[in-house]
Amino acid sequence: GPAFPQHLPIGVFDSGVGGLTVLREIRRVLPGESTLYLGDTARVPYGTKSQATIIRYSRQNTRILSERGIKLLVVACNTASALAMEALRHDFDFPMTGVIEPGAEAAAKTSRTKKIGVIGTSATVRSAAYTAALQARNAQLQVISKACPLFVSLAEEGWTEGEVAEPAARKYLESFQGSGIDVLLLGCTHYPLLRSVISKVMGEGISIIDSAKATAEQVSKLLAARKLAAPAGSPPKHRYLVTDSRERFLDLAPRFLGGSLEGDVEEVGVPGDD
Amino acid sequence: GPAFPQHLPIGVFDSGVGGLTVLREIRRVLPGESTLYLGDTARVPYGTKSQATIIRYSRQNTRILSERGIKLLVVACNTASALAMEALRHDFDFPMTGVIEPGAEAAAKTSRTKKIGVIGTSATVRSAAYTAALQARNAQLQVISKACPLFVSLAEEGWTEGEVAEPAARKYLESFQGSGIDVLLLGCTHYPLLRSVISKVMGEGISIIDSAKATAEQVSKLLAARKLAAPAGSPPKHRYLVTDSRERFLDLAPRFLGGSLEGDVEEVGVPGDD
Numbered sequence: 001g002p003a004f005p006q007h008l009p010i011g012v013f014d015s016g017v018g019g020l021t022v023l024r025e026i027r028r029v030l031p032g033e034s035t036l037y038l039g040d041t042a043r044v045p046y047g048t049k050s051q052a053t054i055i056r057y058s059r060q061n062t063r064i065l066s067e068r069g070i071k072l073l074v075v076a077c078n079t080a081s082a083l084a085m086e087a088l089r090h091d092f093d094f095p096m097t098g099v100i101e102p103g104a105e106a107a108a109k110t111s112r113t114k115k116i117g118v119i120g121t122s123a124t125v126r127s128a129a130y131t132a133a134l135q136a137r138n139a140q141l142q143v144i145s146k147a148c149p150l151f152v153s154l155a156e157e158g159w160t161e162g163e164v165a166e167p168a169a170r171k172y173l174e175s176f177q178g179s180g181i182d183v184l185l186l187g188c189t190h191y192p193l194l195r196s197v198i199s200k201v202m203g204e205g206i207s208i209i210d211s212a213k214a215t216a217e218q219v220s221k222l223l224a225a226r227k228l229a230a231p232a233g234s235p236p237k238h239r240y241l242v243t244d245s246r247e248r249f250l251d252l253a254p255r256f257l258g259g260s261l262e263g264d265v266e267e268v269g270v271p272g273d274d
Numbered sequence: 275g276p277a278f279p280q281h282l283p284i285g286v287f288d289s290g291v292g293g294l295t296v297l298r299e300i301r302r303v304l305p306g307e308s309t310l311y312l313g314d315t316a317r318v319p320y321g322t323k324s325q326a327t328i329i330r331y332s333r334q335n336t337r338i339l340s341e342r343g344i345k346l347l348v349v350a351c352n353t354a355s356a357l358a359m360e361a362l363r364h365d366f367d368f369p370m371t372g373v374i375e376p377g378a379e380a381a382a383k384t385s386r387t388k389k390i391g392v393i394g395t396s397a398t399v400r401s402a403a404y405t406a407a408l409q410a411r412n413a414q415l416q417v418i419s420k421a422c423p424l425f426v427s428l429a430e431e432g433w434t435e436g437e438v439a440e441p442a443a444r445k446y447l448e449s450f451q452g453s454g455i456d457v458l459l460l461g462c463t464h465y466p467l468l469r470s471v472i473s474k475v476m477g478e479g480i481s482i483i484d485s486a487k488a489t490a491e492q493v494s495k496l497l498a499a500r501k502l503a504a505p506a507g508s509p510p511k512h513r514y515l516v517t518d519s520r521e522r523f524l525d526l527a528p529r530f531l532g533g534s535l536e537g538d539v540e541e542v543g544v545p546g547d548d
Contacts, residue, residue, distance in 0.1 A: 042323065048518055049316065122522075150438070153427040163441040164424070171438060244322060248396075 004071035004094055006228055009034035009237070010219060011070030011094075013061040016044035017156070017249060018189030019076030020256035022099060025216035026074065027238075030223070034236045038065055042244035042270045046079040047123025058084035060271035062092055064241065070094060071228050074219060078120060078188060078211075082129035095222045099189065102218040103211030104133035107185040108141060110207050115142045115180045117206075119172070119198075120187030122147040130187050144179055148172040148191075155190040158255055161197045169194065169201040176202070185209045193255065238263030243270050278345035278368055280502055283308035283511065284493060285344030285368075287335040290318035291430070291523060292463030293350030294530035296373060299490035300348065301512075304497070306504050308511045312339055316518035316544045320353040321397025332358035334545035336366055338515065344368060345502050348493060352394060352462060352485075356403035369496045373463065376492040377485030378407035381459040382415060384481050389416045389454045391480075393446070393472075394461030396421040404461050418453055422446040422465075429464040432529055435471045443468065443475040450476070459483045467529065512537030517544050 010030075012023050016039050023037055038061050040046075046054055058080045062073060073096035075081050075088065081098030088096060107116050118130045125147040134141045150168050159165050176184070184206055186192060192210050199208050223229045230236070238261065242249045246265045253261055284304075286297050290313050297311050312335050314320075320328055332354045336347060347370035349355050349362065355372030362370060381390050392404045399421040408415050424442050433439050450458070458480055460466060466484050473482050497503045504510070512535065516523045520539045527535055 042327075044322070048318070048522065050518070053316075150424070150427045150431055150433070153424045157424055159424070159442075159445075164438060164445060167437040167441065168433075171433075244324070248322065 004228060006071065006230055007034075007234065008069050008071040009036040009239070010072050010074060011036050011038070011062075011065035011068075012074040012076050013038040013040065013058075013065060013080075014077040014189065015040050015046040015079070017041075017252045017256050018152075020253055021189050021192045022074060022076035022212040022215050024257050025212045026219055029216040029220050032230050032232065032236055033223075034230065035238050036065060036068055036070055036241070037239070038241045038268075039243070039249060040271070041242045041249055045123075046077060047121050051083045054080055054083045055087045057271070058088055059091060062088055064268060064271055066092060066094075072096065072219065072222060072226075074215060075099065076189060076215070078124045078129070079127070082124065082127045095226055095228070097215060097218045097222060099211040099215045100129050100133050100187075102214035103185055103187065103209065104130055104137065106214035107183050107209045108134055108137040110209060111141070111183040113180050113182040114138070114140055115144070115182065117176050117179065117181040117184040118143060118145045118187045119148045119151075119184065119191065120145070121152065122149055124187050130185060144176065144181060146172060146175055148188075151188065151194055152190045155193040155256075156252060160193050165194060165197045166201065169197045173198065173201050181206065183207045183209055186211060240265040241268045242266070243268060278502060280345065280504055281308075281508065282343050282345040283310040283513070284346050284348060285310050285312070285336075285339035286348040286350050287312040287314065287332075287339060287354075288351040288463065289314050289320040289353065291315075291526045291530050292426075294527055295463050295466045296348060296350035296486045296489050298531050299486045300493055303490040303494050306506065306510055307497075308504065310339060310342055310344055310513050310515070312515045313517070313523055314545070315516045315523055320351060321395050325357045328354055328357045329361045331545070332362055333365060336362055338542060338545055340366060340368075346370065346493065346496060348489060349373065350463060350489070352398045352403070353401070356398065356401045369500055369502070371489060371492045371496065373485040373489045374403050374407050374461075376488035377459055377461065377483065378404055378411065380488035381457050381483045382408055382411040384483060385415070385457040387454050387456040388412070388414055389418070389456065391450050391453065391455040391458040392417060392419045392461045393422045393425075393458065393465065394419070395426065396423055398461050404459060418450065418455060420446060420449055422462075425462065425468055426464045429467040429530075430526060434467050439468060439471045440475065443471045447472065447475050455480065457481045457483055460485060464530075514539040515542045516540070517542060
């Protein structure tokens with residue numbers, strides 16, 4: 001039989017609410033699967049912290065999910081995906097995926113011009129993790145990266161189109177004009193909320209690739225390969241854990257999830273080392 | 275003689291770079307004083323954390339400044355000013371001020387209509403600390419608060435006017451139209467960078483009050499009252515401590531300080547308990 005019971009949920013963690021866009025795609029692609037989401041809202045953001053700290057936090061988060069019981073782990077945080085996957089694979093046995101490899105794979109497959117744009121937070125762009133993942137697939141790929149830090153606040157504020165979002169998108173994305181890219185990779189879990197304004201500003205002929213969707217496809221593949229899909233007929237359950245107050249999470253979550261939570265939110269406190 | 279040597283610097287801490295707008299005003303008002311600034315960049319933002327955590331962090335920050343030697347403490351962070359001043363006054367002997375009381379005092383003195391607008395981060399608005407400080411001075415004061423979370427990102431991005439900042443300011447500040455306020459209090463240390471666009475949108479007849487300026491005046495008063503002013507003739511020194519990487523601080527600091535640092539930046543690591 002499989003190493004992890006099929007009825008267990010898929011575990012997902014992120015530094016905050018952004019990973020809910022990944023959870024949303026997982027639930028869309030795999031509507032029969034239960035999920036357990038951990039938002040490390042007490043320690044958000046991760047992007048400004050050192051690699052040692054990111055690894056420690058990621059281990060602590062994974063241990064919490066592991067103790068509750070999960071059959072597969074999704075690291076739905078770009079920073080942790082860039083810096084902590086190796087450490088997590090070393091320490092934990094369940095199958096797992098981050099968001100960078102699936103996003104890079106989808107973008108590399110889609111591009112014809114072999115010129116790809118990547119947008120993300122300053123930390124993600126500085127880490128060059130997407131550039132490395134793309135060029136590992138095809139050394140000839142040209143990658144043009146641009147940090148768009150205001151997009152996170154716009155998504156959290158709910159200003160995803162209109163008089164502020166559109167000029168902000170124009171200002172950030174004008175550097176891609178005439179660059180020859182045919183794919184723009186959304187390298188931040190907040191950005192799918194701004195997909196429509198980004199798409200409008202980029203215009204026809206540019207494919208917008210979303211790591212969240214690509215990651216959900218990867219989860220689906222992993223479940224099939226490891227024979228871990230949930231047994232048919234059992235209704236899925238969804239649960240949420242946060243490390244700080246539930247209030248702000250309850251406020252923001254429906255927008256990132258694109259609907260109601262359909263499950264309880266529990267405050268678990270700031271994780272420690274075992 | 276005074277309890278603390280007059281040659282010691284004024285200590286200032288904030289969760290990040292925002293407090294540099296307060297430091298800027300202190301240096302403008304008191305050009306002969308040396309300063310020691312601590313930015314707790316590893317643990318920014320404070321606004322989402324519990325009061326117990328804010329008190330612990332504030333004590334740790336103050337201890338670092340105290341060990342280096344300071345004669346007066348400025349808590350240049352709205353969250354810590356709202357939640358940790360009492361604890362700090364209990365534990366430390368030097369004279370100190372936060373940013374909320376000075377800002378509230380200046381606003382209360384300035385208003386003729388007795389209707390005051392306050393803008394800040396979501397955490398500051400939710401804490402109602404300015405409302406309490408204003409109404410403690412005059413129970414008849416009407417206070418209308420509005421959270422403007424995007425202003426922090428706009429200030430950090432350097433988009434302080436123009437095509438994105440102006441529509442954002444209009445969107446946030448339209449709720450004050452017809453409210454009868456004659457004073458708008460900038461209740462976040464980032465907001466002085468957006469002063470000109472805020473002033474443009476609010477129009478004539480509204481005084482913009484800045485906690486940073488009011489806090490600098492309070493520091494000047496405290497130094498005089500305690501006979502702690504620096505001896506004339508000794509050139510001032512400025513130093514900076516950060517708890518995470520210097521890179522982002524060096525990037526952002528000149529914009530918040532309105533000029534060059536004129537001093538070294540030292541990375542001190544994340545503070546612990548003693």
